[in-house]
Amino acid sequence: MAKMTMIQALNSAMDCTMARDPNVMVMGEDVGYFGGVFRCTEGLYQKYGAHRALDTPIAEGGIIAAAIGMGVNGLRPVVEIQFADYIYPGFDQIVSELARLRHRSGGEFWSPVTIRAPCGGGIRGGQTHSQSPEGIFTHVCGLKTVMPSNPYDAKGLLISAIEDDDPVIFFEPKRIYNGPFYGHDVQANVATTWSAHPAGEVPEGHYTVPLGKAAVLKEGSDVTILTYGTMVHVAEAAINLSGISAELIDLRTLLPLDIDTIADSVKKTGRCVIIHEATRTSGFGAELVAEVQEECFWHLKAPIERVTGWDTPYPHAYEWEYFPEHDRIIEAMKRTLEAD
């Protein structure tokens, strides 16, 4: 075991899979020689060569198309989109092609591309370096969508994603690349570096965390919190600060969703608060509400609450007002508790 940040863990996941399988390669803007603007692919160019840590032109649509073709021809490309905000020029190739190749060809063709994209705000990135577009991809059948919340999961899930024969959209909450984040101005009595955090303990070799399985991070009796990515830690802080007995579930994979783990918990607590950083309307929270009320209607003691980013672009100066902070989470938990 070693101490790793999320960046190191992701790097290690790529390194491990590249070492085991010559068909695994990484590609994207600045990922080759330089090792990526967030340093996630650092050293891979030097270790595996220019063709396996491939710098590309700045054309997300071209990158994803090339990766699809490579995947069809036996490679396992791991694409980095420099910021999730810039995934849209490749949207058609993802939605119309990557997601549907296998189905439309009757199972003849498929392309096991993994697309990594740093997402989320809290780094003063303004509206074009802060977005969380995960919800959109969960509406596209044929894709799997993943977002880890810590180094251990990040590595294990990324290895699973790369080895998976279906395309995976792998969002990396960049706010917690270098350490857990409990919210602005929060003095939670918890680890503030990955090296002090239990999930910063990461095996150096190959291991997997399965896709499609949520993690119950904290058991509780009064309310179930469903969240993922950065917000897992903010939720943890909110729980600690409020003293509420909340069950905290880190979804890890959004699609396929681990509805069993979710439903078991909500049936127990009778209350549910869903948290994400993405804008509210038609975000993944909506799907979670829909699923939870379908599965647990008769157990619900209060309306399911959503705590999300507002339906505005992510504003540079009001980052912390936009960000779903612990106070909004605590209020939501309280509302559900007071409801019955």
Next chain:
Amino acid sequence: MAKMTMIQALNSAMDCTMARDPNVMVMGEDVGYFGGVFRCTEGLYQKYGAHRALDTPIAEGGIIAAAIGMGVNGLRPVVEIQFADYIYPGFDQIVSELARLRHRSGGEFWSPVTIRAPCGGGIRGGQTHSQSPEGIFTHVCGLKTVMPSNPYDAKGLLISAIEDDDPVIFFEPKRIYNGPFYGHDVQANVATTWSAHPAGEVPEGHYTVPLGKAAVLKEGSDVTILTYGTMVHVAEAAINLSGISAELIDLRTLLPLDIDTIADSVKKTGRCVIIHEATRTSGFGAELVAEVQEECFWHLKAPIERVTGWDTPYPHAYEWEYFPEHDRIIEAMKRTLEAD
């Protein structure tokens, strides 16, 4: 008043606005000389000239970008995307630019582009001529999303959309372009042509149907049906066939959503069935469930049901098995009725 099909009504909306405002123009693939593959822009080229009914290269991203620039420079472009399935190459321009211009420029710049796109299945179009991507656009703040279900609304809403200073994504359910459709194999005792349907009566001149207002098409006491587009008619057939006292709400505009009309109804009936043709997971139905349970939790007597397309591509040979038919709707209504 005249009898019009939906195609004629849409054509008339464009004609009326072009006649009143020299800055209104239509553009897209095959929309000029030929008048569109669905004939929605027929005659506009001949009446207003090649520059106001503008044929374009086959490049949805280029078309939308050009329209944005034109809109910034004072025009009101009405873009036709030949099939909603082909809107994705223009997705980045819509999401990153069109939707956010006004906000990011502090209100200095904006572009009142309307994007029309025929959507939905039931025409043996296979997976690339049948999609209903409306849900995705409702997650993008800054856009308004509309889908009419009949000629009268189609014309009134399209005029509102064109005259609106915000960008509008205007989906046209092509299955009902030429007549209402109650489902495959359904002998509903209702009009099967627009000329026999009350909503086929359309004023020839200028009028508007406001964006953001739903229509209660049928009052009922036991369950509220929320739907839009083609499914309005299928729902109507299901209601008629089942004899259930259902309140049928045609949303017309998905965003901004007319939550007041919805909540009033669900508070009255205590039950809700949501219907759309789009794939289920993270479809707009999820947002509707989330909103309804937030607003009406204490009035709900049964889980909210979603009747939707399956989470697969739209398959050519199994169109009617994919399509949310009346039997699935009736079952869902019954489930909610039997629930308490």
Next chain:
Amino acid sequence: MALSQKPAGHFAGDVEDHADTQSGLPVNKLYVPEASSRPGQNPDFSDLEIPPAGTTPKPQTDTHALDMQSLAYGLVRVLDDEGNALGEWNPNLSAEQMRQGLRHMMHVRAYDDRMFRMQRQGKLSFYMKCTGEEAIAVAQAMALEKGDMLFPTYRQQGLLFVRERPVLDMMCQCLSNSKDNLKGRQLPVLYSWKENNFFTISGNLATQFSQAVGWAMASAYKGEDHIASAWVGDGSTAEADVYHALLFASTYRAPVILNVVNNQWAISTPQSFASAGTTFAARGLGFNIPSIRVDGNDFLAVYAAAEWAAKRAREGHGATFIELFTYRSEGHSTSDNPEGYRAKNEAQAWPLGDPVERLKQHLIRLGEWSEEQHEALAEELKQSILQTWKEAITYGTLEEGPHWPVSTMFEDVYKEIPAHLRKQRQKMGV
């Protein structure tokens, strides 16, 4: 014409704007391209510069793009109007090879005719012919190797004939029946045939052009010799994917052939909306890719250009961009009626003739073929297609079945069916 020189000046289709004057208001100054003809007009292709057959020099396969730029503005032609094969680009095929090519083209045409008629009789939901463009797919497929990967559009059915896809299987795909290898999921003609390296055709235009480059990059990555070839229509060149294909192919010197099938029309939209007033081939030069404009109705010229490009790619010199100049002599699809947007007799006015007729004429001139043999072959193909059709419908039709079990629609969305899809399948009751 010297290889490194290109003709200066304007091209056919480069028409002048006629702004209309509305008194008072400022005059619209937006230029909008025009069509080769519109209904009621007299089609006139006399402006087209068509160089005589056999006059274009043939460069070495390692020639730099700019040292052969005249080829992007000229037109490689081998067969002249009398059926002689002339010049450096003559691929010197054996009579047997040419008869094979002729047979494939006639086979495609017989197939198209039958399927079109079956659509008109309601047996198919949709169909698309490639009439007049048969040489493009057939000749190139013959020039490639079996291990080369094909990324076609919906108008290269000829590739399948050359690679000997059973016609029965093609028909079953079009019928979405119980023997359709795509399990009823795709529109007719959007074939897929993994076994012989024919990629699943997309309904979305141009998306596969750039994927083909990725495929070719992987071939180089793995140190293999297989190349990829991709096709796109003139109208579809406007899509971003074509730009990405050109850029990535050039940047990584991918072993790929990038073909533009310029059949003059994109549904109702003339090529003038995509060509930027120059040749399509010219676009490749801006990416440093050797670019060749070829008479697409000349079987021998198409073969020779493909052979040249394949050799170039296999030698490691990278991509070639080929514009195949042809004409879509029928409607866009069974949903289209071209009389709504172009002069009725435009197809007849098209000066480059018909690929079947031209190759036939050449073979007859060589004494290797005759009118009688031709007619007999046409009849034989027609009959065999008819027999196969009769067999095909025994496996079902779209409207009447049998199809694959409906439960199969939940398969292949993912490699394994995930729980939520299993639940949905259950809900459907299948």
Next chain:
Amino acid sequence: MALSQKPAGHFAGDVEDHADTQSGLPVNKLYVPEASSRPGQNPDFSDLEIPPAGTTPKPQTDTHALDMQSLAYGLVRVLDDEGNALGEWNPNLSAEQMRQGLRHMMHVRAYDDRMFRMQRQGKLSFYMKCTGEEAIAVAQAMALEKGDMLFPTYRQQGLLFVRERPVLDMMCQCLSNSKDNLKGRQLPVLYSWKENNFFTISGNLATQFSQAVGWAMASAYKGEDHIASAWVGDGSTAEADVYHALLFASTYRAPVILNVVNNQWAISTPQSFASAGTTFAARGLGFNIPSIRVDGNDFLAVYAAAEWAAKRAREGHGATFIELFTYRSEGHSTSDNPEGYRAKNEAQAWPLGDPVERLKQHLIRLGEWSEEQHEALAEELKQSILQTWKEAITYGTLEEGPHWPVSTMFEDVYKEIPAHLRKQRQKMGV
């Protein structure tokens, strides 16, 4: 060099592949472009073909793209190494105009220096300089008219100086403070200034290049004479929007100037990943657009090219594609450290010099400027920037405020705030 001829053959950056041999396994054959230099290497630009100043002929503004193709492969230069202005492209500006240009460039540089330092001191979240590229924005803005619409990237702050945007307003934008016209919504440097036709800069690369074409099409539609001008970086040329811009500009003969700022680097990625081994200007020729490669560090050459292109557009002849050959002599942004990916002294090895120094040298040679005046001006600008900075921070800073009232973030998402956003604003308690 004759206008209609272009040099054949290879270009600098066209390096050969060195495949590594791994015993046993097939050898990777994928070509990957190389950089001009990497850390530890000795930067060497001796391969660059730099034609002498004054030698490029200047065509008429109605010249067809192919009749002036040599300009896409050459380099328009007016100022020679001794500071003489030579040749047909000399715009013959008055000394006063040139002093104005020099002042603007120095003003930009003084501003950049201050803002960069303020970022380093934590006052700004981010900043981007245009050091070494000042001539590009300043000279072109001077050559355009006020009614012409500008679609810049983040590296054309010079446009704002020429159009006399108050420096205070720019600083307030960068500070996201209470006087920021963008109400705290945008990253520093993503300015917008409607009043003087400077379009809101996008954080998404290249998206505005094709919007500019639409703007220009609307200008023609309305019969107006205003033109648009757009800029894109060398790396960003790879985005689809650039393709669309070229195609639409050519198809509709839009009155637009499409500029590529080739500063050799895109963060860590060398221009060889975007240039396809040829010039960027060459890409325009494939779209039939007159294309000119210009020494971007030569104020007079940039001015002349822009003036030519603007005249062409206003006369109704359509778009011009201009590659501005320059060098990004500093880091990509305050988040970047170029020593991680290029040789430390590459900027010093860059052979085209510095635009400020070159114009200064010319003015001094003309007797219209002196070292003393130059130093005094530099000091004056430095002081005025400092004073303005002091005022700017009185209106607030990002971290400490004051900002616009937080409730304003719900405004401008739509023209009117819809109910659901009003509800959210309420929930926020503001």
